Amino acid sequence: MLSLILLALIVGVSLWLVLSPLGAAAPSDPDAPERERLTAERDRLYGELAALTDERRRPDLERRAALTLRALDALPPAPPPANRAGRTRRLALIGVGLAALVTVAGAVTFVPRWQLAALSPREAQTVQNSLALPELRRRAEASRSVADYLAWGRAAFDSALYDEASSAYAAALRLDPRQPEALRRLGIVLLTRPAQGGKALGPEEAEQAFLLVQTAAGLAPNDAESQLFLGFALVRFGEDEAALTALERYRTLNPSGRDADETITDIRARQNESDPGLRVYAANCASCHGANGGGGALGPSLRVSNLSRDGLRQIILQGKGAMPAYPNLGTDDLNALLDVLERWQKEGE
Structure with a gap:
């Protein structure tokens, strides 16, 4: 709703800026050469985008097109000839309408792409996951399939929306009680709930959550995340030696993974002291x-x-x-x- 209000304000201001000078006498246009150069550059870039075959060039062309449009927008409106004020007014209205369409199109295409380009890959993926969540949830609730519940849970989990992820994974487990991803992620969410500001777990609840993670590791022992979460869960229960084994196994399965480094360092420090x-x-x-x-x-x-x-x-x-x-x-x-x-x-x- 706020976006629509802002868009309406932009269109209204644009109309006022474009149409208000039309009632006055038509002055000369000192910016005509620059305006013609920028217009030609804009048209050339749009033509290249329309005929583009190498998608690797698209971000650069879109960036240059945006800069050209920005430079054109920065120029004062071109004064219309006095005898063509009516036609110019109509053209101005058409131009503003097209500008509004371009603004809307940019809001759902170019602008998000530029915004995501400024983020790290993980941050960009988190934003995309969050945007996709409503559709993923709708699809899962409509199909009631394990695959769709997992896709919904995965997007919510990766976006740190753990309550929503728990709902999705719990639904998946009702259909397949031996699904490793749902077991380990639901278990680790429950175990870490107090750290996320949730209600503290009782001994029985903690044991049940640990059993979920442990079962997932047994079902998928060669899954790196299974070993990672098992290690984290074992640390929580004071089983440092077993946790170290699981976390070293995680490192073997995922040599580039760094999620276990801090925990392994802490365990070794405790062991060395004792x-x-x-x-x-x-x-x-x-x-x-x-x-x-x-x-x-x-x-x-x-x-x-x-x-x-x-x-x-x-x-x-x-x-x-x-x-x-x-x-x-x-x-x-x-x-x-x-x-x-x-x-x-x-x-x-």
């Missing part, structure tokens, strides 16, 4: 063997090793193959590290 062996491991071994000893880009898993304590000690102090030696580890640090390695051997993968 366990001297983990502190020694993080400083000397984690870069090759992984944060929790499960293997990394260079080093094998230490959890499946069957070496004795003395065998581990010898390799640490003297090195073996590609592994460097650490002869300067103090006795206390070495024993603490060996305690960790032996504990991991018992735990396994």
Whole structure:
């Protein structure tokens, strides 16, 4: 409604500016050469846009066309000849009408595109998701299909409209109770509800929400988001070691993902403070063997090793193959590290 009011004001002001000079004597037009140049440039750009075959050029051509239109609008209105005032008035009215149409068309095409171009890809996607939500919701409620409920939930979730996302994912789960995306996203929304300013969860509600995330990870163990949300949920329940395993798995499945970095850093800091062996491991071994000893880009898993304590000690102090030696580890640090390695051997993968 506000947009329509503003548009009406623009049209009214344009009419007044264009028509009010028509009653006066027609002065000379000192801006005629510049007006002709800009008009020719505008027509040329419109012609290129109409015949465009390479869509990569469209943003640049539209930008230049907009600048040309802006320059034309900045010029004073051209004075009509005295003997053609009536015709000029009619032409002015037609021109204002066309300008209004161009304004409306620009409001739904060019302007949103320019606005989105100024945003980051994620911000632009969020805006587009928000604009699409009413139609996605209508489609889902009409079709009542899992795919449409998921599309609605995904757009709402990515737009941080978590109540709406919960409604969509809950509807999807009524149709397919084993849908991994709906399970994990509904579960994580419930678990993080207090952080979003919602009502705090009771123990039973928190357990049920965690079960949703855990079930999704079991159904889709190779989905990066499943492991990410499982790690976040485990941290909430104080299961740092299991959380670290899930978050490292997320990193393996999505090497470019950075969503787990801060949580992994926090977990390692807590572990290093409480366990001297983990502190020694993080400083000397984690870069090759992984944060929790499960293997990394260079080093094998230490959890499946069957070496004795003395065998581990010898390799640490003297090195073996590609592994460097650490002869300067103090006795206390070495024993603490060996305690960790032996504990991991018992735990396994």
